[in-house]
Amino acid sequence: MSYEIEVTLAENKKTKPNANELAFGTCFTDHMFMMDYTLEAGWHHPRIVPYAPISLDPAAVVFHYGQAVFEGMKAYRTKEDKILLFRPEKNMERLNLSNERLSIPPVDETFLVEAIKKLVSIEKDWVPADEGTSLYIRPFIIATEPYLGVRPAHTYTFIVILSPVGAYYAEGINPVSIYVENNYVRAVKGGTGHTKTSGNYAASFKAQEEAQKQGCAQVLWLDGVEKTYIEEVGSMNVFFKVNGEVWTPALNGSILAGVTRDSVIQLLEEWNIPVKEKRISIEELYAAYTEGTLEEAFGTGTAAVISPIGNLKWNDKNLVINGGESGSLSMKIYDTICGIQTGEKEDPFGWTVEAE
Incomplete structure (x- = not known):
């Protein structure tokens, strides 16, 4: 794998929502991280690109046999204006456990923590500051090979998208x-x-x-x-x-x-x-x-x-x-x-x- 992350910044930035308007998982930032896998090259071409729809063949394995895994984590803004991630290495460790069970090639956990940190740093203005708010981080892997035979795919894409989210308990914690x-x-x-x-x-x-x-x-x-x-x-x-x-x-x-x-x-x-x-x-x-x-x-x-x-x-x-x-x-x-x-x-x- 090449550890050089290619960065392409968005020319047109989105309007950021007000913190009091944030729901869960409905608003997404300007950029996302992507990386591809093939049998010949392994995991390669790590890049940060403008957030956009992705194009997949209708026969992609993920649609037919559900070869997909994901994680969920968050970034928080401190009163000192620092951006903190919470135990990201544990999420990448668990991602590889999911990969192993779903016959998806393992990823480099240390590198991906660094990639996520870089993506969050680029999108730091999207991390809300209000109490209870955060930037939700969704890494996921999908099988992209167009093939209808029942076996693990030979190609995959790893993607990380980000979503600012509001306080989970808008009116306080209630049982x-x-x-x-x-x-x-x-x-x-x-x-x-x-x-x-x-x-x-x-x-x-x-x-x-x-x-x-x-x-x-x-x-x-x-x-x-x-x-x-x-x-x-x-x-x-x-x-x-x-x-x-x-x-x-x-x-x-x-x-x-x-x-x-x-x-x-x-x-x-x-x-x-x-x-x-x-x-x-x-x-x-x-x-x-x-x-x-x-x-x-x-x-x-x-x-x-x-x-x-x-x-x-x-x-x-x-x-x-x-x-x-x-x-x-x-x-x-x-x-x-x-x-x-x-x-x-x-x-x-x-x-x-x-x-x-």
């Missing part, structure tokens, strides 16, 4: 109601549940629709074999505080290893709060609820950081957690991670990286 899904499954061990591949998300939409019919914001996924053990909540990892301990489902081959999940575990260990990665059955959780020891529940992910859970709807039961209010531990985690991301709190873990 959500969650529907425990008993029919549809998200993933099984040996499948693609531990990866960020497009098909995982398309397959979740039906259950999400059912949750909304039940008056809930998201789905609590159970394992795909016994439909007993808790795995994820929506597209987030999930945590429960039970009798002073924090439980989270152990990574088992069907659960995504979230960067925020890992960060929360490190924080809890730093605070000497007992944290267990374990198999958690929905019956065990219900028993803790009936005993009065289920104290808090929350999801973790890049978009929201922390999403408190106020109610679990399981069959004919409603498990109201912490009186339907956000828990103190959930809020402490949220404030700490957000503070580190924006440079307002000390970063003892070395999680943040400045875009140059």
